[in-house]
Amino acid sequence: MKIAVHGASGFTGGLVVAELARRGVEAVLVGRSRERLRAVADAEVRVATLDDPDALAAAFAGCAAVVNTAGPFTRWGGPVLRAALAARVHYVDTSGEQGQIHDVLATAGPDAERAGVTVVPALADDGGPGDLIAALTAARVAPAREILVADLRLPGGASRGTARSMASIVGRGPLEYADGGWRPDTGGHAPVDLPGERVEVAPFPLPGVATVPRHVPAARVRAAMRADVVKLFASFDPGAAELAPAVLDEATRRAGRWCMLARATGSGATATGVVTGPDPYGLTAVIAVEGALRLARGDARPGALTPAQAFEPAGFLDALVPHGVAWRVE
Ligand SMILES: NC(=O)c1ccc[n+]([C@@H]2O[C@H](COP(=O)([O-])OP(=O)(O)OC[C@H]3O[C@@H](n4cnc5c(N)ncnc54)[C@H](OP(=O)(O)O)[C@@H]3O)[C@@H](O)[C@H]2O)c1
Structure with a gap:
């Protein structure tokens, strides 16, 4: 094959x-x-x-x-x-x-x-695990009313290819899914609690808003990212993206961690799913x-x-x- x-x-x-x-x-x-x-x-x-x-x-x-x-x-x-x-x-x-x-x-x-x-x-490492953990989390409270998919990785370790991709999307603005259709996300996300840490988040055009509503019949699906990472990605205009390293060295790559969280709210119950791993590019x-x-x-x-x-x-x-x-x- x-x-x-x-x-x-x-x-x-x-x-x-x-x-x-x-x-x-x-x-x-x-x-x-x-x-x-x-x-x-x-x-x-x-x-x-x-x-x-x-x-x-x-x-x-x-x-x-x-x-x-x-x-x-x-x-x-x-x-x-x-x-x-x-x-x-x-x-x-x-x-x-x-x-x-x-x-x-x-x-x-x-x-x-x-x-x-x-x-x-x-x-x-965002769209795959984010969609999979959202499906498992939503199933716990079915029928889920609201889903949040959050990318909680720490800042740092973006390749030039990632920087170019971020520069290509920041102008487009994040979407949310509400009442049967996609529309601009209006912001106002509450902080997300992780064990021992309250994380400030901001809207970001993550894959989850495009993927999750296709298999979870929730009224609302939103996505957010750690606020300081949103700021970092927003700074990647086409000129700045070219300054990012073409390849991350092995040590930088392996020091990175990614973490996707899904929170699903149903009638009277909330479930939280977390998936995390090392080496975002690997x-x-x-x-x-x-x-x-x-x-x-x-x-x-x-x-x-x-x-x-x-x-x-x-x-x-x-x-x-x-x-x-x-x-x-x-
Ligand atoms: N969402 C995530 O979590 C995640 C994680 C990892 C990667 N990614 C994405 O994966 C992509 C690649 O990232 P990277 O760091 O690997 O980038 P990269 O090192 O710059 O590699 C880009 C590749 O695309 C090819 N390419 C670019 N423009 C082309 C064109 N016009 N015609 C044909 N080939 C073209 C390049 O070929 P040449 O060598 O010929 O230039 C190169 O092979 C980015 O969009 C990044 O955002 C996403």
């Missing part, structure tokens, strides 16, 4: 290639520069540019799935997804861009069904590869699905535990 990695020459793409190698799965390295792709690993290289849909589809042909790591997805994601559908190959990506994830889930379903493949955006690679391999073995129905629609949430999170992830719902 072969898995195509589009954007394999990037920081996250390289980690995805390494994770496939660790699992003994053959990677096909896809991108625009043969030279940069050949430097990644001793693996098959297929060169295709985004303005050549036939070459891109041919580059994915014969693969069981595509893992797309070339962001900003708002800008570059469309041609890659269309080529995967044309090649009838499952698709996952590492996008954290709320608007693009919303658009993919809203529009790609019919073409994916016709092609008989599954499309799962947002398989990174775990993003693990999550994307885990998802791609589950699609390759036929775990999900065809369509454009959120992580929790495509995969059994507890089983998927349990598969991350050997990588240092811990999760609980109370």
Whole structure:
């Protein structure tokens, strides 16, 4: 079985290639520069540019799935997804861009069904675990009335690719889901309590607002992030993003921790779920590869699905535990 990695020459793409190698799965390295792709690993290289849909589809042909790591997805994601559908190959990506994830889930379903493949955006350390823990937390208080998905990671350790993606979305503003539709989030989030810590949060365009309402019939779904991280990401205009490091060194990467919280309120009950892990970029690679391999073995129905629609949430999170992830719902 072969898995195509589009954007394999990037920081996250390289980690995805390494994770496939660790699992003994053959990677096909896809991108625009043969030279940069050949430097990644001793693996098959297929060169295709985004303005050549036939070459891109041919580059994915014969693969069981595509893992797309070339962001900003708002800008570059469309041609890659269309080529995967044309090649009838499952698709996952590492996008954290709320608007693009919303658009993919809203529009790609019919073409994916016709092609008989599954499309799962947002398989990174925020969108994947955030959607899965929200599903498990909401189930505890069903029917959930209100859901909050909060990204409580500490500031620090963003790659240039992440900074570029953040710069591409901050102007768009965060959405919330209310009364059957999406609208701008009006703010006013209460602090979130963690054991021993009260965390100030602010609205942020996280994947959860795009994904959770598609499988939890709550009246309201909102998302927030640690307020000092929101400030940091807001400072990433296109110029400042170019100053971020292209690659995080091993020590910086491994010192990072990510933490997604979901709070679900039903009639008279509240449940809280937390999922946390080390090495945000390394775990993003693990999550994307885990998802791609589950699609390759036929775990999900065809369509454009959120992580929790495509995969059994507890089983998927349990598969991350050997990588240092811990999760609980109370
Ligand atoms: N949500 C999360 O939690 C999370 C976690 C990890 C990563 N991510 C996302 O993953 C993405 C990648 O991040 P990164 O740090 O790995 O970035 P990166 O190192 O800059 O890599 C970007 C990759 O995209 C390719 N690319 C960029 N523009 C392209 C174009 N026009 N045509 C073809 N290929 C193009 C690059 O190819 P070249 O080498 O040819 O330039 C490179 O392979 C970002 O959007 C980031 O936000 C999200």
